[in-house]
Structure formats: C-alpha cells, structure tokens
Amino acid sequence: MRYLLKGGLLYGESPADVLIEDGRIVKVGDVSEGADEVIDLKGAYVLPALVDPHVHAREPGQEYKEDLHSVSQAAAVGGYAHIAVMPNTSPPVDRPEVLRGLKAKAETLPVRMHFVAAITKGREGKELVEMGLLKEEGAVAFSDDGSWVSNPAVMFNALLYASHLGLPVITHAEVPELSKGFAHYDPINLKYGMKFRMPLAEELAVYRDVRMAEITGAHIHIAHVSAKESLEVIGTFRERGVRVTVEVTPHHLLFSTEKIPFYDPVFRVNPPIRSEEDRRALVEALKAGFIDFVATDHAPHAPYEKEAPLTDALPGIEGLETAFSALYTHLVETGEVSLKDLVSLMSGRPARFLGVSVAIEEGREANLFVFDPKAEWRVKEEDLASKSRNNPFLGEVLRGRVILTFAKGSLAHRR
Numbered sequence: 001m002r003y004l005l006k007g008g009l010l011y012g013e014s015p016a017d018v019l020i021e022d023g024r025i026v027k028v029g030d031v032s033e034g035a036d037e038v039i040d041l042k043g044a045y046v047l048p049a050l051v052d053p054h055v056h057a058r059e060p061g062q063e064y065k066e067d068l069h070s071v072s073q074a075a076a077v078g079g080y081a082h083i084a085v086m087p088n089t090s091p092p093v094d095r096p097e098v099l100r101g102l103k104a105k106a107e108t109l110p111v112r113m114h115f116v117a118a119i120t121k122g123r124e125g126k127e128l129v130e131m132g133l134l135k136e137e138g139a140v141a142f143s144d145d146g147s148w149v150s151n152p153a154v155m156f157n158a159l160l161y162a163s164h165l166g167l168p169v170i171t172h173a174e175v176p177e178l179s180k181g182f183a184h185y186d187p188i189n190l191k192y193g194m195k196f197r198m199p200l201a202e203e204l205a206v207y208r209d210v211r212m213a214e215i216t217g218a219h220i221h222i223a224h225v226s227a228k229e230s231l232e233v234i235g236t237f238r239e240r241g242v243r244v245t246v247e248v249t250p251h252h253l254l255f256s257t258e259k260i261p262f263y264d265p266v267f268r269v270n271p272p273i274r275s276e277e278d279r280r281a282l283v284e285a286l287k288a289g290f291i292d293f294v295a296t297d298h299a300p301h302a303p304y305e306k307e308a309p310l311t312d313a314l315p316g317i318e319g320l321e322t323a324f325s326a327l328y329t330h331l332v333e334t335g336e337v338s339l340k341d342l343v344s345l346m347s348g349r350p351a352r353f354l355g356v357s358v359a360i361e362e363g364r365e366a367n368l369f370v371f372d373p374k375a376e377w378r379v380k381e382e383d384l385a386s387k388s389r390n391n392p393f394l395g396e397v398l399r400g401r402v403i404l405t406f407a408k409g410s411l412a413h414r415r
C-alpha cells in the first residue's frame with residue numbers, strides 16, 4: 001500500500017510531501033510518483049508521532065475504566081505512536097508472566113506499547129520484584145507509580161539493581177504521611193488542622209530518591225513533578241552530575257488552584273493541582289529546557305468514580321486525546337512555547353527516554369501525525385475514544401486538531 005501525504009508543512013515549517021510504502025517512509029520532499037491513496041493535507045503540519053512514557057491502561061483488572069485496545073485507540077486519536085503503560089494494575093506487572101501476557105495482547109494494537117514493571121511485589125513496597133527477569137521479558141523501566149516506595153532500604157536496593165541493569169526507576173514522589181488529604185496545601189485551612197497533599201511531601205521524596213540515585217549511580221526519573229521546590233532539588237543534583245530526568249503533565253502546566261473550581265472532582269489528581277506560582281515555575285522550567293518531557297499520566301476512571309464529592313472521587317485525569325491540542329492552544333498560540341519545542345517535548349525527547357525513534361526520515365517506519373493548526377473543536381464526551389470521561393477539557397474549544405496518525409507504519413487514525 002502506497003500513501004502520498006501531499007501539500008503538508010514538515011515540522012510546521014517547510015512544504016514537503018511524504019510518500020509511505022508498506023509502512024516505511026520512502027520519500028520526503030517534492031514527490032511526483034503516484035500512490036494508491038493521495039491525501040491532500042492543505043498546509044496542515046506533518047509532525048513526528050508523539051510518545052508518552054506515562055499512561056495507565058488499567059488492564060488487567062480494571063477494564064471497565066480502560067483496556068489496552070481502548071487506550072491505544074485514544075493514543076492514536078491524540079497523535080501518539082508509542083506509549084509506556086504503568087504497572088499499577090490488578091494483578092500488577094510484578095512477574096514476567098503478567099508482562100508476557102500483556103505483550104502478546106499488544107502485538108495487534110494500532111500503537112506500540114512499552115511496559116513499565118513494578119519495583120516491589122504487589123506494589124506493597126516490601127519485597128523487590130525479579131528485576132532481571134522482568135528486564136529480559138522487555139520491561140523498559142521500574143515504578144510503583146501511584147505509591148512511593150517508603151522504605152528507604154527497599155528503594156536503595158531497587159536503585160542499585162536498576163543501575164546494574166541500565167534501566168530507569170520512575171518515582172511517584174509523595175511522602176504518604178504528608179499526602180493524606182486530597183488537595184494542595186492551603187495555609188489558611190492548615191490552621192484548622194485540615195489535611196493536604198503538601199508540596200513538602202514531594203520535595204522530601206524527590207530529595208531522598210535523587211540522593212540515592214547519586215550514591216547508586218542509577219537513573220532516577222521523577223514522574224509528574226508539581227511543586228517548584230522539587231525543581232530546585234533536581235537542579236542542585238543535576239549540577240552534581242546525577243542522572244535525574246523529570247516529566248510534567250499537561251494538567252500541572254495548565255491549571256492552578258487559583259484558576260479551577262475547587263469543588264470540581266475532575267481536577268482531583270495526585271500530585272494535586274498546585275498554586276499559580278508552582279504552575280508558572282513549571283512553565284518556566286519547560287521553556288528553559290529543564291523539564292525532559294511532557295507525559296499525560298492518562299488515568300481513566302469510570303464516571304461514577306469521579307462524580308462524587310471531592311473527598312471521595314478517585315484521583316486521576318485522562319488526556320491522551322487532548323494533550324497536544326490543549327498545550328498548542330494554551331502555550332503555543334499564546335507565544336509561551338514554540339511549536340518546535342512542544343513537538344520535541346512530546347515526541348523526540350520522550351522517544352529518547354524509551355530508546356525509540358520517530359524521526360520523519362526516508363527509510364524509517366512511518367510514525368507521524370498530521371495536525372491542522374486552524375481547526376477549532378469542542379471537546380465532547382461522545383467523541384472520546386477512551387472508555388472514560390474524566391477529561392478536564394470537556395466542553396472547551398481547543399485550537400488545532402490531530403487529523404491523521406501513522407503508527408507502526410500503518411494508518412492508525414484519520415478524521
């Protein structure tokens with residue numbers, strides 16, 4: 001099968017046609033050859049496919065929220081060709097057999113899936129998994145995401161083994177004893193003894209894990225950074241040469257407690273949406289190249305699990321389908337971040353983290369997406385490919401839309 005993508009702008013800059021034959025990019029530039037299908041892009045942007053190293057697919061065990069098939073559909077709609085899924089499933093991915101089963105299922109899916117294995121058995125924070133066997137089975141990293149590994153001896157050993165294996169450890173850095181509440185710390189209500197998820201909880205957890213990475217020589221990756229103090233800690237250790245990478249989510253970049261209705265459970269997430277000062281610090285760190293990449297932390301939940309009082313609603317925000325348009329609307333169109341940088345933060349840089357390539361070059365497998373920067377669309381429940389609806393952009397009009405995605409060499413989504 002030969003596809004000719006005609007009249008697009010490569011990286012949003014230079015006009016170039018792209019000829020794809022049997023899953024490979026065979027020509028980029030002025031193409032005069034024919035094709036089985038010619039798709040007129042009318043000046044839309046041809047961009048390397050997005051890569052998300054932090055996704056919750058909920059399979060096995062919670063397929064009523066999402067499953068490998070629905071999450072890969074949502075990813076394709078969002079312009080993604082590679083996603084890494086987290087192991088906090090039921091059972092968790094803490095044994096090679098579980099990973100093997102998921103890998104077999106993922107083979108036929110439209111996007112390429114990578115698997116993060118748990119750090120501890122049952123994600124209980126007590127006993128390490130067989131890290132070597134899980135690496136042999138294809139695990140790309142280790143994480144007890146959703147929980148921090150509280151026991152320092154267990155985390156220390158995990159980092160030691162991970163450094164020998166050459167794989168990163170991804171930490172959900174929140175000290176649980178300081179994260180008993182459901183919202184960002186608020187100095188007014190703290191006086192009345194209310195519990196919060198304090199930025200200090202993140203700062204301390206980041207400090208311990210990064211310091212241990214320094215001693216063990218491991219690669220530590222900080223998931224979904226949210227507090228400005230954490231950035232300071234990371235900066236200090238980076239200057240000392242520690243291998244510490246960090247991701248930020250679209251929701252922590254775009255929302256702050258000052259700007260969201262406090263009672264709306266769709267915004268309940270761990271770590272919580274923080275202050276405008278924190279949000280600004282994250283955006284500035286992103287602009288400065290300090291943040292390694294953007295990851296969605298796509299965390300689907302069934303409507304009844306979110307449509308509850310704030311204290312009872314489950315934490316998590318889904319967002320594979322809206323991530324690129326939301327950031328394009330609020331950071332690129334406003335002139336804060338260039339299109340080139342956003343693409344790098346959501347494609348090239350996370351691709352490097354997972355050890356894959358999505359470059360649009362002759363000879364490579366086709367992993368790319370087409371983005372219409374002029375499209376305006378309202379995010380509607382009924383249009384979401386994800387099984388869940390806990391998307392904070394529902395009802396909002398976003399600028400720019402993914403209109404076509406090639407993943408694993410095949411046409412994975414077309415609007």
Ligand SMILES: [Zn+2]
Binds near residue numbers: 223224
């Ligand atoms: Zn997490």
